[in-house]
Amino acid sequence: MPNRDTGRSLLRSLNSGAVLRTVIEHGPISRAGIARHTNLTNVTVGAIASEMLEQDLISETGQTDSTAGRPGRLLELNAGAYVAVGAKLSDRQLTCELTDLRANVLAEATMALEHPTPEDFITALGQLVGELLATTSTGRDRLLGIGVGLPGVIDRETGTARYSPFLRWAEVPVADLAEAALGLPIFIENDVNTLALTERWFGRGHGVQDFLLVTLGQGIGMGIVLSGELHSGASGGVGEFGHMVVSDSTQECECGNIGCLEAIASEGSLLRQSAILTEASGASPAVGMDDLYRFAATDPDHKILLMTAGESIGRGIANVINVLSPELVLVRGLGNFESSPLATGIDQAVQAHTFPGLAGSTELIFEKLDDGPWARGAASLVLSELFMSPVAVANFRDPLRSRSR
Ligand SMILES: [Zn+2]
Structure with missing residues (x-):
């Protein structure tokens, strides 16, 4: 049971967090505007804002808020302070x-x-x-x-x-x-x-309460943001999406299980499966995802390989959509992923396997995943x-x- 002082400092910390997040998400914004967004009193917002101005965390802009009663100077994040x-x-x-x-x-x-x-x-x-x-x-x-x-x-x-x-x-x-x-x-x-x-604070997830980020590369991962917060699970093991069992394939995964998504659809697995196809035709093997996309443009077997992998990923994503009903699923893959058969396979499977009552309420976006x-x-x-x-x-x-x- 926290003592009263601990309780007070916790409350102050929660209030300060709410004020700073409101400035980041809605700034430049007046103190009255922050009070409206956070349901805190003007006095509390004023005190927290003064403290943050002292710490240089936020700054006042020259503009004033003329929409609400007494005009006040607007506050914004002082991005260069730290x-x-x-x-x-x-x-x-x-x-x-x-x-x-x-x-x-x-x-x-x-x-x-x-x-x-x-x-x-x-x-x-x-x-x-x-x-x-x-x-x-x-x-x-x-x-x-x-x-x-x-x-x-x-x-x-x-x-x-x-x-x-x-x-x-x-x-x-x-x-x-x-x-x-x-x-x-x-x-x-x-x-x-x-x-x-990063997506939650500064990217596609800005202002979105519930979203999923799926990364496709050497591994296959998922970041889950619920009610604006990263979901970490009990042991930090949340988002091991690549080890969702989606296939009755006998392909063994690095984790020791069989039929994991990563075992059939990671970059390494796709390159290995492609090598079997190119060996049969005598062509030189692919070394990266862009090679696979290029092969798929002319070779139906490669197109099927990527579409099938995409379908497995898409089925996995649809299962998570059916459980969590996120507003947005952002899928990032290597190379020119957005226009690849891998993306098409994912899209088709998500449309096919999302519960009809939820279809249409989740936006699906494909983007390139690079090192930056x-x-x-x-x-x-x-x-x-x-x-x-x-x-x-x-x-x-x-x-x-x-x-x-
Ligand atoms: Zn696995």
Whole structure:
């Protein structure tokens, strides 16, 4: 049972979060406008706004709100006041980006890292963060923290990489190790989830309450945003969409199960299936998804391969739509995915298998998936921590702050 002081500070934190999110989503906006959106009193909004102005988190614009009673100056996010670093680690390289509070990328640095140990990763991270601050002449006191996107089952609450087959890491307390080494707040999350956070705050998911982000590549993942918040599940293992069993194929998955979506429709699986087709015809094998799309334009077997994989993915998506009824499903794939038979197969299966009563209420969008957004997504992890609970930026930047663990 929280004591009264804890209760008060929790309430203040919730109110501040609501005010900051309203400024981000509806700004420039007057204090009266914020009060209307949040159902907080004018006095509460005024006090929180003063505090945030002092912290430089928001600023007043020259405009005034003439639509409601007494005109007041409008408030907007002061995007340049602080920065965040986003780091994306794959089994081959570490990419770090420095962003402002709107996740605009200010600088990028990369380093090759072959199958890094956690120690390799943390050393490289410290080096790249130092480079980014130096090249942009940014003081360390303006850095809110570092967000890290990792493949696999990641427990954001405890900051632990529970199971990452790509990295061959298990039960690694990444956030604690990195905080101890770098003296900065570290937040970790599954990499697909960090992309979903960017969409939620700054992309297609802006203003959308419930949406799904599906990523198709080396792995197949899903980020789930419900009521405006990333759904993390009990153990951080949410969104293992690639291991949804969709097929009675006997193809074994890397996870050890049979019939997983990833075993039949990941980039690696499609390239292997294509190699069997090209070997029979004597053609040179495909090395990436764009090769497969090109082959499919003239070869009916390749077209069937991609359409069938798309149908399996689409059936999986339809099942999730039937359970969650999201407003939007954003599907991102490699190369010229939007116009490929893979996308057509997904579209047809989603239309065919979505419950009739829900059909038409979910928008389906196909987009290209490239390397750029991943590190930016990880920076959004830091920003979303701030947006959810901005009380005292100073507290937030204290590496000894209490994370709920
Ligand atoms: Zn699997």
